[in-house]
Amino acid sequence: MPDHDLDQPGPEEPGESTVDWAALPEPLRTRLAELGADALGEMAKVDVPQSLRPVARFAPTKRARLGGAQVVAGLRDSANFRTAVVEWLRKNRPSTLEITSPDPVTAAAAAVLQGEEVAPHYVELVSRRVGDATLRAERDAAITRLERAEVELDRLRTERAMLDDAAERIRAEAEVELERLRKRLREQGVKLREAKDLAASAAAEVEKAQLNAEQELKRITAERDRERERAEAEKSKAQRAIADAEVARQSAREARQADEVRLALLVDTLDGAVTGLRRELALGGTGPRPADLVRGASAAQGAVGRVEDPAALDRLLALPTVHLVVDGYNVTKTGYPELSLSDQRDRLVHQLAVLAARTGAEVTLVFDGAGVVAVPAAAPRGVRVLFSDPGVLADDVIRALVTAEPEGRPVVVVTSDRAVADSVRRRGAHPVPSAVLLARLGRV
Numbered sequence: 001m002p003d004h005d006l007d008q009p010g011p012e013e014p015g016e017s018t019v020d021w022a023a024l025p026e027p028l029r030t031r032l033a034e035l036g037a038d039a040l041g042e043m044a045k046v047d048v049p050q051s052l053r054p055v056a057r058f059a060p061t062k063r064a065r066l067g068g069a070q071v072v073a074g075l076r077d078s079a080n081f082r083t084a085v086v087e088w089l090r091k092n093r094p095s096t097l098e099i100t101s102p103d104p105v106t107a108a109a110a111a112v113l114q115g116e117e118v119a120p121h122y123v124e125l126v127s128r129r130v131g132d133a134t135l136r137a138e139r140d141a142a143i144t145r146l147e148r149a150e151v152e153l154d155r156l157r158t159e160r161a162m163l164d165d166a167a168e169r170i171r172a173e174a175e176v177e178l179e180r181l182r183k184r185l186r187e188q189g190v191k192l193r194e195a196k197d198l199a200a201s202a203a204a205e206v207e208k209a210q211l212n213a214e215q216e217l218k219r220i221t222a223e224r225d226r227e228r229e230r231a232e233a234e235k236s237k238a239q240r241a242i243a244d245a246e247v248a249r250q251s252a253r254e255a256r257q258a259d260e261v262r263l264a265l266l267v268d269t270l271d272g273a274v275t276g277l278r279r280e281l282a283l284g285g286t287g288p289r290p291a292d293l294v295r296g297a298s299a300a301q302g303a304v305g306r307v308e309d310p311a312a313l314d315r316l317l318a319l320p321t322v323h324l325v326v327d328g329y330n331v332t333k334t335g336y337p338e339l340s341l342s343d344q345r346d347r348l349v350h351q352l353a354v355l356a357a358r359t360g361a362e363v364t365l366v367f368d369g370a371g372v373v374a375v376p377a378a379a380p381r382g383v384r385v386l387f388s389d390p391g392v393l394a395d396d397v398i399r400a401l402v403t404a405e406p407e408g409r410p411v412v413v414v415t416s417d418r419a420v421a422d423s424v425r426r427r428g429a430h431p432v433p434s435a436v437l438l439a440r441l442g443r444v
Contacts, residue, residue, distance in 0.1 A: 018116075018117060019123050021076040023127075024112075027126060028109060029068070032071070032109055033072050035085060035093075037063040038064075038088075039085040040056050051073070052071065055070050075113070082115075104122065105126055107122055108125065227249060307412075307431070307433070309439075310443070323361070323405060324355075324361045324362065326413075326414045327394065328367040329344070329367060329394070334438065335434070335438040345367060349380060349383055352441075355440070357381075361412075363383045364386065366388070366397050369387035369390065395417065411424075413429045414434060415431065416433050
């Protein structure tokens, strides 16, 4: 090498780093990682630190993204590596080493790599700009959130106003409907009182007609007896006297029949009037009667006897609108306990269906619901089949059925349970032992 080459000045070595690498802002770290990664791919192996040699084998497009942290650490810890990066940049990208660049990130990266004394100031400038950008972004985001909140608040206010209007409208409609219902209730009360007065008047007329019929019957009977005595006392008289007595008896029978016909006609007339009144007031025949809903008075309860034979049961089942309530398992376990519970239920249901068809009685069959896996989907016509809910006894369901019926309707309860029989008797129902019903079903 010629001696004059020794006198030529070499490239200026970068000075010692004067910045806090741990405090570098993220844009500056990213720029340093990109510059170091670009130089790393064409650098002599001897200038590459041991920790960066795996990164040097990465593809150029992945080197800064995957090994950026290692590249920045190499620039921080290895002055030789930093010097090699600066030399590569002087040769290939000299503009990146100009600290007078208008881009503060580029100027700061050049100052840090070359160890310039102003490097901390550039780093601070970049950090301040990053902070300002962050604050601006947060401010813009806050403004955006505020605008959205104001829009949402306006929407909620509008919805609340609409809901308030709707609530006020509904309240007004409800008040109108309530007043209408009150007026209708008052009108129904007046009609109900009129119906009660008419029913009481009809009952008084019927009672009066019955009393007149009884008095007339007694009078006719007494007259017939007197005529009979007179005829017997005058047996010796002529056939004419006997014929007169027969005529008198015939007249008495005809008068009694006429009175009975008049009484039946009066009863039919009153029944038609009551039926027409019920139809006019839209009162159903199967529901409770208005008098059943009156509170403050109780009807007199007659003594209910115990039914001991099928003939007495038939007389009860012949009563109008009679309701037959059956304690299911009490009957089946008395009559055919050898069958399974399912077969017991099926047999009793079909027997009661035949009985209901022949008598016209309303039949309700109650079973204990505990342990029942599958409840039948439908019962035969004329039989209502009920299963008690979990935790409820069939006995309580039977009591509730009896209590639900209006006073005066004949109710027959079939059970051999003494406690159930006594409780329903107190409620006005007719208790019937299970054996009596089984004897009656045996004739079906």
